[in-house]
Amino acid sequence: MADLPAQLGATLPPHLATRCRLLGEAPESAPRYVLYWLRTAVRAHENPALDVALTLGAAHGVPVFVYHALSERYPYASDRHHTFILEGARELRSEMRARGVGYAFHLERRAGPAGTRGPVLKTLARDAGLVVTELMPVPPLSGWTRALAAEATVLEVDTACVVAMPLTGRAPERAFRFKNATKKHRKRALGAPWDDVPGAGAPFVPEGLPFTPLSDADVADVPGLVASCAIDHGVGPVPHTPGGSAAGYARWEAFVASGGLRAYGRRRNDPLKRGVSRMSAYLHYGMVSPLRLAREAFAEGSEGATKYLDELLVWRELAYHWCFHTPDPESYEEAIPAWAQETLDAARGDARELLDREALARGRTGDALWDACQASLLRHGELHNNVRMTWGKAIPFWSASPREAMARLIDLNHRYALDGRDPASYGGLLWCLGLFDAPKAPGPVLGKVRGRPTAVHARRLDVAAYADLVRRPAHPAPPRTLVVGAGFAGLSCARALADHGWDVTVVDKGRRHPGGRCSTRAGEGWSFDHGAQLLATEDPILLRYARAWRERGLLAPWEGRFGTFEGDAFRARAMEAYVGVPGMNALARHLAADVNMRQGLRVARLQRRDAGWVVALEDGAELGAFDRLVLALPAAQAAPLLAEAGHGFAARLGAVEVQASLTAMVAFAGTVEVPFDAASTDGDAPLAWMARESSKPGRPGLRESGFEAWTLQASPVYSAAHLELDKDAIAEDLLGRFRALAEPLQGAPLPDAPMRMGHRWRYAQTATPLGESCLFDEVEGLGLCGDWCLGDRLEHA
Numbered sequence: 001m002a003d004l005p006a007q008l009g010a011t012l013p014p015h016l017a018t019r020c021r022l023l024g025e026a027p028e029s030a031p032r033y034v035l036y037w038l039r040t041a042v043r044a045h046e047n048p049a050l051d052v053a054l055t056l057g058a059a060h061g062v063p064v065f066v067y068h069a070l071s072e073r074y075p076y077a078s079d080r081h082h083t084f085i086l087e088g089a090r091e092l093r094s095e096m097r098a099r100g101v102g103y104a105f106h107l108e109r110r111a112g113p114a115g116t117r118g119p120v121l122k123t124l125a126r127d128a129g130l131v132v133t134e135l136m137p138v139p140p141l142s143g144w145t146r147a148l149a150a151e152a153t154v155l156e157v158d159t160a161c162v163v164a165m166p167l168t169g170r171a172p173e174r175a176f177r178f179k180n181a182t183k184k185h186r187k188r189a190l191g192a193p194w195d196d197v198p199g200a201g202a203p204f205v206p207e208g209l210p211f212t213p214l215s216d217a218d219v220a221d222v223p224g225l226v227a228s229c230a231i232d233h234g235v236g237p238v239p240h241t242p243g244g245s246a247a248g249y250a251r252w253e254a255f256v257a258s259g260g261l262r263a264y265g266r267r268r269n270d271p272l273k274r275g276v277s278r279m280s281a282y283l284h285y286g287m288v289s290p291l292r293l294a295r296e297a298f299a300e301g302s303e304g305a306t307k308y309l310d311e312l313l314v315w316r317e318l319a320y321h322w323c324f325h326t327p328d329p330e331s332y333e334e335a336i337p338a339w340a341q342e343t344l345d346a347a348r349g350d351a352r353e354l355l356d357r358e359a360l361a362r363g364r365t366g367d368a369l370w371d372a373c374q375a376s377l378l379r380h381g382e383l384h385n386n387v388r389m390t391w392g393k394a395i396p397f398w399s400a401s402p403r404e405a406m407a408r409l410i411d412l413n414h415r416y417a418l419d420g421r422d423p424a425s426y427g428g429l430l431w432c433l434g435l436f437d438a439p440k441a442p443g444p445v446l447g448k449v450r451g452r453p454t455a456v457h458a459r460r461l462d463v464a465a466y467a468d469l470v471r472r473p474a475h476p477a478p479p480r481t482l483v484v485g486a487g488f489a490g491l492s493c494a495r496a497l498a499d500h501g502w503d504v505t506v507v508d509k510g511r512r513h514p515g516g517r518c519s520t521r522a523g524e525g526w527s528f529d530h531g532a533q534l535l536a537t538e539d540p541i542l543l544r545y546a547r548a549w550r551e552r553g554l555l556a557p558w559e560g561r562f563g564t565f566e567g568d569a570f571r572a573r574a575m576e577a578y579v580g581v582p583g584m585n586a587l588a589r590h591l592a593a594d595v596n597m598r599q600g601l602r603v604a605r606l607q608r609r610d611a612g613w614v615v616a617l618e619d620g621a622e623l624g625a626f627d628r629l630v631l632a633l634p635a636a637q638a639a640p641l642l643a644e645a646g647h648g649f650a651a652r653l654g655a656v657e658v659q660a661s662l663t664a665m666v667a668f669a670g671t672v673e674v675p676f677d678a679a680s681t682d683g684d685a686p687l688a689w690m691a692r693e694s695s696k697p698g699r700p701g702l703r704e705s706g707f708e709a710w711t712l713q714a715s716p717v718y719s720a721a722h723l724e725l726d727k728d729a730i731a732e733d734l735l736g737r738f739r740a741l742a743e744p745l746q747g748a749p750l751p752d753a754p755m756r757m758g759h760r761w762r763y764a765q766t767a768t769p770l771g772e773s774c775l776f777d778e779v780e781g782l783g784l785c786g787d788w789c790l791g792d793r794l795e796h797a
Helices: 006-011 048-060 079-098 120-128 141-149 175-181 183-190 222-227 245-257 280-284 290-300 303-324 338-346 357-361 368-380 385-398 402-416 423-431 454-458 463-471 488-499 540-552 585-592 635-645 649-653 716-721 727-746
Strands: 020-023 033-038 064-070 102-107 129-134 153-157 481-484 504-508 521-523 526-528 555-557 562-566 569-573 578-580 596-599 603-609 612-617 622-626 628-631 657-668 678-681 687-692 708-714 755-768 775-777 782-784
Touching: 006 048, 020 141, 033 048, 033 120, 048 064, 048 129, 048 153, 064 079, 064 120, 079 102, 079 222, 079 245, 120 129, 120 141, 141 153, 175 183, 175 303, 183 290, 245 280, 245 290, 280 423, 290 303, 303 423, 338 402, 357 368, 357 385, 357 402, 357 540, 368 385, 368 402, 368 454, 368 463, 385 402, 385 423, 385 454, 402 423, 481 488, 481 612, 481 622, 488 504, 488 585, 488 628, 504 622, 526 708, 540 555, 540 585, 578 585, 603 635, 612 628, 628 635, 635 649, 635 755, 649 775, 649 782, 657 716, 657 727, 687 716, 687 727, 708 727, 716 755, 727 755
Parallel strands: 033 064, 033 129, 064 102, 129 153, 481 504, 481 628, 504 596, 562 678, 628 782
Antiparallel strands: 020 153, 521 526, 555 578, 562 569, 603 612, 612 622, 657 708, 657 755, 678 687, 687 708, 775 782
C-alpha cells in the first residue's frame, strides 16, 4: 500500500490495496473509463484485478471495459497454449456478462480480418486514461507492462497469490524463511472469505474499437481460430485438459472427492499413483482462484491438505515473490545464486555427452526415464513435479555450459508445459541449478549443486509402467492417418503427428529415398543437390529447427560467393544460406527416420467410405481405411485425385499455377575460374541458377581427382518450352548456356565436362500459390499441404 498514492489507497479497501503496485504517475483527472487488460486471471470471480477495476470505476463514476488479447508473437505461441486460452475465454465471456462487465477478445492474426494487428492496447489505454492489469512478474508480460506505463497510468494487481507479492520487501532465498516471514499474512487470508465487488450493471464497450473482437460464433470454433494463426502448429492441444474455470474446478472437486487431497502427503511423489491435483495449468492462466483452493484445503484440515497447502502457499508463492523482486528471471547472473554460479562454472571442464536440442525436445536421449518425462511434456503438456526435478537436473549433463542448460530448461518447459512461462515454473527450473538451495557434496558437472541422477530415481520407480502411462496419446482416440508424399511438407506433418502418439503411415512413389525435391544425386566421390538448393528463412519456428539441425551436423552455413547476372553483367551480392550436410536430402532422411515409411507406392485413386479413406495403388491394391488422409503432393497431382473422388478441394487447386524446372548436373575436368560459387539470373533468362557443389560444406567433391561439380537449373520459361527434351539433351543445352555466361568471366574456355546428367522437375516452382498454409476438411478428415500453398521454397514446405 505504501506504493499507492493517497487517493488510490483511500479508494481501495485494504485487502485490494495491498495487492496493488502503481506504474507511472497517478491520473490527475478522472479517467473516461477503466480499462482492465486481462492476461493471466481468466475468470470473473475471486479476481482481485477485476474487483480493483470495478471499485475504481465506481469511485470515479465511469464504466469498466475488459480487454483480453492473444498475440501470434507471444513467445512459445502454439496450438497448445492458444487452444487452452481460447477455451477459457469462451467461458469467460458468459461469466463477464453475468457480472454486467463489458468484455472483448482480440485475437491477433496475420491473415485475419482487418484490425487484428497494430497498437491496439496503447490506443485503448490512452482513450481510457487508467489501466488495471494482473501483476505477473515474468517476461514478456513484465516488459510489456512497463512499456504501456510510458503511455498511461497502469495499476498492477496480484491475482495469483494468497500472500500478495507487494507485501514482501526483497527476494526470498529459502523456503523455510519465506514460510516464517509470511505466516501472519497467510493465516489472515485463509480465514477470510472473498466477496466479489458488485458488477457495473449494463456491460460497457467503447465505441469504435481499434480491433475486430471475436464474436460468440467465432469462439464456438476454437480449432478454426487456432488454425488461422501464424503460430507453432507442431505443438498440439491437450484434449484431456480443456481450458476454462468449469473444467478446472471439476478437476479440483474430483481430486478432493476421491480422497486425493487427504492422501496427498503419502501419494504425491509417485507419478504412477496419480496423487497430485494437476491444477497448475489452471492456476497459471488464472482460470481457478488460488484463494478458493487454499480456503477449501484449509477447511478440509487433513494431514494431506496441510502438505498441499505447503506446496501451494509456500513453494509456489516463494517463486512468485522471488520473481517479483528479480528484474529478469531469465538472466543467468541474476537468477542463479553466486555460490552456484561459481561451482557450475568450475565444473565446466567435466566430461559430458553433448546432445542437440532436438534430441532433447523429442525425448531421444537414450535415458529411459528422462525420455519418458519428455514424452509427458510433449504429448500431455504436463510433468509430475517429482520427476520434473530429476528431468531438470539431467539437462546440464547434456549441455555445453550451465548457461546453455538454463536456456534449455526454460525453452523445453515453456514450449510444451501448459503451466510454462509461470513464476512457479521459474522457481522449479532454477532450483535445478541451485536457486532456493544450499551447497552439497561436490559431484560431476553440477559441482556443489544438489544432484539427482536418473539412475537413482529409476530404482524407486517402475520406469516401464511410467513410460506406458505418459506415452499414451493425449487424444482419446487418435485417428489412423495416411500421408501421401514424402517431401518436406509430408514428412514434417507425419513426424509431428507421430511425436504426439498418432498412428501415421507415409507412402511415396519414390523407391530409393524420401525427400521429394529435397534431393541429392550422389555417387563415389561426387554429389549434386539437383532439387531444393538451400534453406533461407527468418521464420522463428523454422529457425528453431534449423538451429537444432546445425547442432546435429545436418545443416551448415553455405559461406560461398553469391551473385546475380543482369543480362550479361555479373554483380556480387551477400546472401545468408544454409544447406543440408552431406546433401540436401539429409534433412528429409532425418525427418523420415522415426516415421512409418512405405516407398515405391504410387497412388491412383481415392475414395471416402464409411470406414474412412481408402487409397488404391496403380496395381489395384488398396491401402485403408484411414480416418485422416493428408495429400502432401504437388497441386497438379492432387487435383485429379480429388476430382475423381468428388471432393471440392479439386476446384481450389485449379487456381494454383505450378511451373517446371529442368536441371543439369555437370562435372568439369578442372576448376571453373569464375567469381561466384552460386549465382542467379534476372528475368526470363534460360539459366535461373548455377551452383558450385564443392563450395558447399561437407560435400564429397571431385577436386581430389581434378574434377568440379556444378548444378545448373533452368528458368520456368525455358523449362516450359523444352519440357519434353530427353535428359541428355537437357544437360547438353544447359551446359552450353552456362559456358556462354561463365567463359567471358573466366577469360578462357571452361574445362571439358566428361560427366553430365539431366533431370526434369515437372512441379518445381509455384507461380501462383494458394495463399493459405494448408487446406483441411474436418468433416471428411482430409488435409492438403505443400510448398505450393505459400510459395516454392523449402521453407514454404
